[in-house]
Amino acid sequence: METERNLLERLDEDPESIETVIIGGGQAGLSTGYYLAEQGRSFVILDSHERVGDAWRKRWDSLLLFTPARFNGLPGMPFPAARDKFVNKDEMADYLEAYAQRMELPVRGGMTVDRLSQQGDRFLVSAGGWRLVADNVIVAMSNCQVPWVPPFATDLDPGIAQLHSKEYKSPSQLHGGPVLIVGAGNSGADIAIGGRQEPPDMDGRQGVRPHTVPDRAVVRAERPHQHRAFRGASRPER
Numbered sequence: 001m002e003t004e005r006n007l008l009e010r011l012d013e014d015p016e017s018i019e020t021v022i023i024g025g026g027q028a029g030l031s032t033g034y035y036l037a038e039q040g041r042s043f044v045i046l047d048s049h050e051r052v053g054d055a056w057r058k059r060w061d062s063l064l065l066f067t068p069a070r071f072n073g074l075p076g077m078p079f080p081a082a083r084d085k086f087v088n089k090d091e092m093a094d095y096l097e098a099y100a101q102r103m104e105l106p107v108r109g110g111m112t113v114d115r116l117s118q119q120g121d122r123f124l125v126s127a128g129g130w131r132l133v134a135d136n137v138i139v140a141m142s143n144c145q146v147p148w149v150p151p152f153a154t155d156l157d158p159g160i161a162q163l164h165s166k167e168y169k170s171p172s173q174l175h176g177g178p179v180l181i182v183g184a185g186n187s188g189a190d191i192a193i194g195g196r197q198e199p200p201d202m203d204g205r206q207g208v209r210p211h212t213v214p215d216r217a218v219v220r221a222e223r224p225h226q227h228r229a230f231r232g233a234s235r236p237e238r
């Protein structure tokens with residue numbers, strides 16, 4: 001365990017210097033790293049999580065991606081599943097980890113960047129006790145890591161179990177009785193469906209799940225005539 005004194009001594013040392021620091025090792029950070037590596041540039045990817053893919057691994061148990069596998073691959077490595085399959089969060093996480101290994105991307109896990117400042121024409125990146133000086137910083141942290149809970153949530157009866165989707169893992173966390181899901185986007189729809197691959201009212205194509213916005217967008221763009229939501233709909237006027 002590092003003592004405060006050790007930490008202060010280490011902060012006094014010259015910080016490591018590198019051409020580019022990428023903050024965040026999700027899809028954006030990894031693919032940016034792929035292209036930098038292709039050009040032989042020197043860089044490092046810092047991520048808070050210990051393992052590449054943990055941002056996906058830590059989501060709820062039943063989570064299936066809303067994009068079919070053919071859209072999930074990063075540059076240079078297709079997603080290893082049937083094109084139309086809706087994979088689960090762990091498959092996505094393992095793919096990202098395998099990607100970072102195969103592309104030999106320099107990811108440093110367990111590094112939460114807590115400060116970024118400009119020092120002349122370079123940048124100082126601090127993560128815990130570590131400091132790095134960089135010519136370029138690419139912020140690829142996304143904003144979906146930070147949960148937002150509406151202020152009125154604190155006014156609700158304390159007897160009601162309230163969870164943000166970031167904390168939700170499985171129905172075992174809920175009290176008995178009906179459940180209100182606030183938010184009918186992909187997270188809300190996926191939690192409601194609970195991981196079922198093939199809802200009963202669909203037209204039999206395995207893995208296609210209804211009613212989420214990107215599903216509709218994907219189907220509409222590719223095979224509008226096959227989706228019941230668009231059957232009989234006339235082509236929009238241009």
Ligand SMILES: Cc1cc2nc3c(=O)[nH]c(=O)nc-3n(C[C@H](O)[C@H](O)[C@H](O)COP(=O)(O)OP(=O)(O)OC[C@H]3O[C@@H](n4cnc5c(N)ncnc54)[C@H](O)[C@@H]3O)c2cc1C
Nearest residue numbers: 024025026027028029047048055065066067112113141142
């Ligand atoms: C529930 C859910 C389901 C989704 N399903 C799909 C889907 O089916 N298909 C699809 O295309 N998209 C889906 N998305 C969206 C997709 O996850 C994002 O578009 C994508 O992950 C964005 O990639 P990113 O690299 O920008 O961010 P992220 O994947 O969020 O990666 C950001 C990384 O930054 C790291 N980080 C954050 N702060 C710091 C810090 N201070 N220091 C160091 N590291 C930090 C995090 O640990 C994380 O690994 C879904 C999102 C959610 C929340």
